[in-house]
Amino acid sequence: MKKHLLLLMLLSYQFNTFAQEDAWVYLKDKQNISASIANPISILTQKAIDRKNAHHVVIDAKDVPVNENYITQLKGATGISVMAKSKWFNAVHVRGSKTDIDNLSTTFSFIDYVDFANKSLNTLKSVQQKNKSKLEKSFTTFTYGNAANQIEMFNGNELHLAGYTGAGMTVAIIDAGFPNVNTMSSFQRLRHAGNILDDYDFVNRDSDVYTNTTSNHGTLVLSTMAGYVENEYVGTAPDASYYLFVTEDALSENPVEESYWVEAVERADSLGVDVINTSLGYTTYDNPNYSYTTANMDGNTAFITKGANIAFEKGMLLVNSAGNSGNSSWGIVGAPADAAGVFSIGAVQANGTYASFSSKGNSTQPTQKPDVVAQGQASYVITENDIIATANGTSFSSPIIAGGIVCLWQALSNKTNIEIMQLVRESASQYHSPDFMLGYGIPNLQTALSSALNTTNDHDDENQILKLLPNPTKGLIRFNFPLDQSELSVTIFNVLGKKILETIITKDNNQVDISSFSNGVHIARIQSKNISKTIKLIKY
Missing domain, CATH: 3.40.50.200 (Peptidase S8/S53 domain)
Structure with missing residues (x-):
């Protein structure tokens, strides 16, 4: 973890360091968003595209890089050092005096707002922050020794x-x-x-x-x-x-x-x-x-x-x-x-x-x-x-x-x-x-x-496969029982792993209403004496 070196720092060094402020400069827009998303290989590697497609992860504006022309202009601003950039936040981390950082908003129209790391320096306008995000095998034997x-x-x-x-x-x-x-x-x-x-x-x-x-x-x-x-x-x-x-x-x-x-x-x-x-x-x-x-x-x-x-x-x-x-x-x-x-x-x-x-x-x-x-x-x-x-x-x-x-x-x-x-x-x-x-x-x-x-070793016979339908769903889901099952235990977790529903369903009462759930991905765990199945459930 982090090491603190405060005891070794001189007071003069602290004074000079603290005269320089750190801030995040959030930008209003990006270049060529639609074209970049339509041609994702221009902004991502093929491996990244394949991984996102395999897991149904949407390629969106967050994947588009920060406008380099904006960064160049910020680098040229008086007293400003550009330290880092973030395409997800469409933001640039800068360092400079408070005055020089404040001047950026009046100098450059492409700046949305500035957020100082020292929150006491933020004006009411600058702290009106916007939420930028919605978030065949070989067998191996090892001798591990001490590990x-x-x-x-x-x-x-x-x-x-x-x-x-x-x-x-x-x-x-x-x-x-x-x-x-x-x-x-x-x-x-x-x-x-x-x-x-x-x-x-x-x-x-x-x-x-x-x-x-x-x-x-x-x-x-x-x-x-x-x-x-x-x-x-x-x-x-x-x-x-x-x-x-x-x-x-x-x-x-x-x-x-x-x-x-x-x-x-x-x-x-x-x-x-x-x-x-x-x-x-x-x-x-x-x-x-x-x-x-x-x-x-x-x-x-x-x-x-x-x-x-x-x-x-x-x-x-x-x-x-x-x-x-x-x-x-x-x-x-x-x-x-x-x-x-x-x-x-x-x-x-x-x-x-x-x-x-x-x-x-x-x-x-x-x-x-x-x-x-x-x-x-x-x-x-x-x-x-x-x-x-x-x-x-x-x-x-x-x-x-x-x-x-x-x-x-x-x-x-x-x-x-x-x-x-x-x-x-x-x-x-x-x-x-x-x-x-x-x-x-x-x-x-x-x-x-x-x-x-x-959970994936179900019988090939269609009548033996446990199904949850429809998926995705707006609210009501029903369960298609295998022939040899009469009762199932259903537990649903949200994306964070928190249990939000636990119930028993039968062939006569095989529906569950999740219309009150938040939209997004959930996990349904379905169990009986001889079945344990995990299904990714999408509510929209």
């Missing part, structure tokens, strides 16, 4: 044994630096397979994530998923493909890092990434005027949180560390893990009990936080010196379970991000009695896989 416990805890090793090791899945690791990943023997297997697809440092605006770095954090995180030492260490998704992105500036705490992160996630989406792991969190800043309060961790306030919810809507599965504030006055899950669309991961010890540093959820957050937990105390990692060691933090429980989820999604490629998240929740040790320390508990990914496969 055995952390994957066996959630039966990820059973997925590997069945041949699901992440092959064909694309992951983005968004973190701090990745020193020596390009030379370490522990990543030779990954490099030899060509599975480091690309890298980029959004902080320094270059492609050197291996040497131009002040942090080894990304290397440690990547090792838990992709590290490999014969007979000594295996990561949880050793055959996945990876993008390595740096968005964390380890030398300072500033909200521009949120903007770097959103920019990186947008790039990940355009590249067709399936799963993102982020072992970072944002709560307080060097300039206290920029800091959030615990009340702001409500799933929709922080810029990075709002970006995460859009990424979820785009079909990616975001896994994020819950935070290491369990023993501090802050206490709770931070941004972006507070987002409803983020799968937040707490930490347990090797024996499965709560690790006291792991950030907790609370009743003000919109969904159950954390979602699940994995080993984060005395987790085995590989350092930048190619040495297997232990480290503590939700920074490691997050990628450890993220790798398992990558393998599960490889096995269940027809499932959406929503469905995969729900399967993992339902497999967890305390799904029926979650709490704010362990969330739904420790998952069992073998159970999740078996449950999903059982």
